[in-house]
Amino acid sequence: MVVGWTDGAPSVGMQSGRPRSPTPSAYNNPQMSRPILLGHRGARAIGSVPENTFESFDLALAHGCDGFEFDLRRSADGRAVICHDPEFEGVSIADANVGQLNTLPQLDELLARYAPRAFLDIELKVPGLEQCVLTALKAHPPQRGYVISSFLPDVLRTLSSRDNELPLGLLCEDPAQLAEWESSPAQFVILHFALIDEHLCTLVHAAGKKIFSWTVNGREAMRRLKDYGVDGIISDETRLLTEVLGS
Numbered sequence: 001m002v003v004g005w006t007d008g009a010p011s012v013g014m015q016s017g018r019p020r021s022p023t024p025s026a027y028n029n030p031q032m033s034r035p036i037l038l039g040h041r042g043a044r045a046i047g048s049v050p051e052n053t054f055e056s057f058d059l060a061l062a063h064g065c066d067g068f069e070f071d072l073r074r075s076a077d078g079r080a081v082i083c084h085d086p087e088f089e090g091v092s093i094a095d096a097n098v099g100q101l102n103t104l105p106q107l108d109e110l111l112a113r114y115a116p117r118a119f120l121d122i123e124l125k126v127p128g129l130e131q132c133v134l135t136a137l138k139a140h141p142p143q144r145g146y147v148i149s150s151f152l153p154d155v156l157r158t159l160s161s162r163d164n165e166l167p168l169g170l171l172c173e174d175p176a177q178l179a180e181w182e183s184s185p186a187q188f189v190i191l192h193f194a195l196i197d198e199h200l201c202t203l204v205h206a207a208g209k210k211i212f213s214w215t216v217n218g219r220e221a222m223r224r225l226k227d228y229g230v231d232g233i234i235s236d237e238t239r240l241l242t243e244v245l246g247s
Contacts, residue, residue, distance in 0.1 A: 034245050036232035039068040040215050044236040052082050064242035067119030069234050080107035080132045111140035120146040130158050147188045160185035201228045
C-alpha cells in the first residue's frame, strides 16, 4: 500500500495493481506522515451551517481538511441527490422528482465544483445509484482521489462487476458488518472508530487494503488512530482534526 501527495493534497493507491484512485504519479511518495483528513458531511460540527451542503463542504476545506464525506440518495426520477436522511423537509426523497428537491445539491454539481480539489468519500445510502454515479465520475473524474463507500455489500459488488478498477469502501459499524471485510471487493475498510485496534490495522494492511475511521471527534482518539496507522480519519470536528493532525 502506498500513500502519497499530489500538489499538496494526499492521494492513495495500491502497489499490487488493485483498483485505485486517479493521480497515479502521487503513489510513489513515501513521505506521507499523517492520515487523509475528511470532514463528515462537510464541517458538521458547525451547527449554523447545514450538513451535506456546499457551504459545509467549503468550510471543511477551509479548515484544512483534504476532502469530505457526503451521502447520496436516489430521487424518483433516478437522480443522485445529496442527503443523509430518507426524507427532506417532510418529503420522501425516493418518491419525489428532483424538481421537488431543488434545494438539495446533486452529484453532478458537486463533482463539477470539487473534483479538481478535494478527496471525495461518496457514500451510497441506497441501491439503484450505481450507473448514475459511474456516469457522473466519468464526466468529472476526481483529481485528488476518491472512494465510493456503502454499508450495502450488494451495492459494492454491483459496482465492482461494472468496473473492477473502482476504489470501493465497505462501511462497518458493528462486528457482523466487519466480518465481511476480507471477502468484500472493497479496497477501503471504513470503520466506526470503536471497532479499530492496532492489530486490525495490521491485518487490513497485510491484505493490501486501506483503513479509514469514522466519526472521530475526540483529540485523543485522533492521535491514537494515527498511531495505529489508519489511512484516513473522518470527523465532524474539522477544525480540531486539522489542529491535531494537520501538520
